[in-house]
Amino acid sequence: MLGAQVVGAAMLPGRANAAGEPEIVPIEFASFHDQTFKNEYLQFMNVTIPAGGMAAYHSHYRDFAQVYLAVSNAEGTPLGGKPLIVPRKVGEVLFTNYTKKPGVHQVVNVGSGDFRIAGFELFDSEPGRFTPAARPEPYVTVMDNHRxxxxxxxxxxxxxxxxxxxxxxxxxxxxxxxxxxxxREGKPDHRLNLKFGDFAWQDIGPARTIRNTGKSTIELVEFELK
Incomplete structure (x- = not known):
């Protein structure tokens, strides 16, 4: 979930199968992973690995998109590979094409704070059902790929x-x-008080505007499926 090298999960130290090999679990059963939403298109995962948290090996075979919400030194190890720390920034967006190249890896948070990501795994293996439309400024495209x-x-x-x-x-x-x-076009205004890390599913819908009526800067990352 943290790209090709780093992801979050957890297991007890020394956990292995009868052959002495690391136990590998599906992403949705990995510790520190909170599956907060699921529908016909995707499953959404909220992952927070505390300082010192040890992650289990777990598998990815579906395409995955994510946003970094809290960063710490996360030491990731691909199955059979060497540990690697990839520096990340809060708000950074990442996509990994696991459909093309499945992966197995683990992570240890060797930093002093939480490591947190929010992301989703796409159920369908091929794009082509939808075509997102352009958005006006101040929307800024941060990702545009085949999915x-x-x-x-x-x-x-x-x-x-x-x-x-x-x-x-x-x-x-x-x-x-x-x-x-x-x-929202043709509908009453919708007032919201959004919190850091909130997730929302957004259906196809009428034209909408967004106005910041509070006293703080608002930053959103919005994805549309293809």
Missing amino acids: VQAWRLILQPGETAPAMRQVAPGVRIVVQGGELIEG
């Missing part, structure tokens, strides 16, 4: 993102929270 497109939206207090129409289903991950109002 997903993602935008970052940063709004200062009082700022508004102009109308855009979501034509593909997707997810929203909150990097910095705050109070906002979503104006």
Whole structure:
């Protein structure tokens, strides 16, 4: 879940099978993984590895997109490989094409703080059902590949993102929270108080605007599926 080298899970030290090889678990059964949402398209995982947390080997065979929410020194080890620490930044977006190249790995958080990611695993193995539409500024494209497109939206207090129409289903991950109002075409305004790390499923829907009505900077990462 942390790219090709680093992911989060947990197991007891020395856990192995009868042949003495590391026990490998599916991602959804790995410790420190909270499967908070699941539908026909994806399963969403919220992963927080505490300082000193030891991760188990677990497998990935579905494409995976994620956002880093808290970073610490995470020492990842591919099965049969050597440990590696990959520096990351809060708000960084990553996609791993596990459908093409499945992987197995573990991680140990050797830093002093939590290591946290929020991401989702795509159930279908091929794209082609949806085609996301362009979004106006201040939306900024941060990912655009054969499976997903993602935008970052940063709004200062009082700022508004102009109308855009979501034509593909997707997810929203909150990097910095705050109070906002979503104006939706033909529907009442929707007032929200978003918190850091919140996740929301977003269906195809009418044109919407977003206005920051609070006192703090809001930062969102929104994905649409392909």
